[in-house]
Amino acid sequence: MKFAQQLFGIGLSLFAITLYGCEPKKNSLNKQTIIAQAVLDKEKPSNNTVKIALLLDTSNSMDGLINQAKAQLWDIVNKFTHAKCGNQGAPNLQIALYQYGNDNLSSREGYIQQVLGFSDDLDEISEKLFSLTTNGGEEYCGKVIQTALGQLDWGKNPDNLKMMFIAGNEPFTQGKLNYEDAAINAKEKDVIVNTIFCGDYQQGIHTQWKHGATLTGGEYTAIDHNRRVVHIDTPYDDVIIKLNSKLNKTYISYGALGKKKIQIQLDQDDNAMEMEEAVAVKRAVSKSSRLYKNSKWDLVDAYAEGTVALGNINSDELPSELKNKTSKEIESYILKKKEERKKIQKEIQELNAKREIYIAKNRKENSKDNLEGAMLEAIEKQAAQKNYKW
Template identity: 35%
Template sequence: MSAPTKRMHREILVFVIVLLVCALIIRAAQKPEPKPNAEPTPATSAVPTMQHTPVDADIQMALILDTSSSMDGLIRQAREQILEIVADLQQSETGEPKTIALALYRYGTDRVSSQDGYTQCLVPLTTDYQSVVAALDQLQAGGQKEFAPFAISKAVSELAWNSSPAVPKVIVIVGNESFSDGPVGTQAAFSEAEQKKIKVLPIYCVGEQASKSALSGWKRAAYLAGTDLETIDPNQAVAALEKPATAMTPVQMPNKPLPQQTGLPKRPYPERPHYEMVGSAKPRADLSTSMRRGMKSVLESY
């Protein structure tokens, strides 16, 4: 190949390389630059995120219900009595109804993940009581893990509580299993509530198979809260957990001679008491009655 031909080939190769470089530069210039500090699109959560906005009210109350498998009776009572409970709280000495901001939580449900402690806010603090009624109508029992302290901690941290110490703020938690289960300790949950001047009212559900160890945990919770432990029977059975269901009243039987028998001497019927079953237990309070008693005690502390 002659020298002029080689020189021409080199010039063509250089020209092609220049064209390729120019094409790459033009393509890069046409590509849109990423926005600075662009936030990644958040993943969609299975549990909808609620907007917890402040609500002006005379009393703020969060009702946390155990909705595990054995709590059908409690859910039914809450449905039937929630408006009665609100009406009781609205009463005032001046005759002017108080404004009640009410929130509703469920815990112990298998419809919420373990990462959320099987606990969910159904309605944030609101004065729209029909929204609470609608949420209660949709509730179904189901679940086995009840993390009561976690539920309290969740309500303390995510609700829009009034910062004024003059506004009563109460968390009412109702359940029947151990009060020490879950990732949050009982003492820690109550300390978090105390920091925001929130009172906690524990209400223990007494069923036919009430656990003494669970009762002990709820008593400790009431002690930490500085209240008496309120109890209800979600199924309205006549029962008393720590007292005999009936009292045994001795009734003296009259002396009677034994029937005439050959070869046996006559002697009086032995004096021995006959025990007659006399009912002494009273029906256990329902949710409305227990909350009325408990809230009265709590509100008097403000």
């Protein structure tokens, strides 16, 4: 009897190994496997997440790199809008941001700063990117990689896609902490380090940027960080911009955080528009996607996720149009805004599909010689290894 129990335990373990992964294999189910499935469903981490850490050199010569990051953030976000991990559905996206090589940063910390930990708040990510300024300094690649590995919560879910992108233009070997040691630590955490050298391709190889990527199975790319990002204007841009304004009016802020966040939403729209209308269009597309979530301050998202009880909200926490309203009246207003939002988001997505076809027909080149091109190429290759599909 004891042997039979041990045999069943081994069989259950093997079943777990077979099932655990991004896309479970199909198995014929009997009563025992159904029980085993229930146990696994309970124990297996359900948070399928893509985690990307951006490590940006903000020394004097990197203004072009920072501008590319600001302009192309939304391309990276939009890449994951329709991503799926096997049969498990769409993953979450979290982005962290570090700056390094800036004299304004603490020398004790190696001229390194965590600007933002892992966040799925797209407005917050944009706000932090636009806060970056450049200044001369020492650029320690090994140190910033090791710092990001230690400070960020990478998690232990083997299904998650975990990536770093480090960009800069000084030798990868600078600093007391050996980049090879940092790479070993990255591999232990299942984090792929991709390196982007801002300069000549061969110079990046000679200064070990390629080796730094190879050690973790990452991609090495050299870009012209001073190259101006060229966007293709389309007949759909103006309409999408107008729809974005309508979309903003479907948000119902609540609480002290709500007042602050709804202003940040508008500020980041302005930041995108100041760069170029095409950037504002890409941001609007991101805002119409499932990745733009604001349940911490928006009643529509909070109500949809069930994270707020309408009867527990004080009247002074509500916008003027909802003060002194009953819970039923507030609920009716929320549902109305939800339907409006859903309709606007659908319109933006449909227009964006036409926009992408137009861009594909009119694009003269498909250059990787910028931050977006370097990142998207690496993302596609490494996501495929985790069974992510589009």
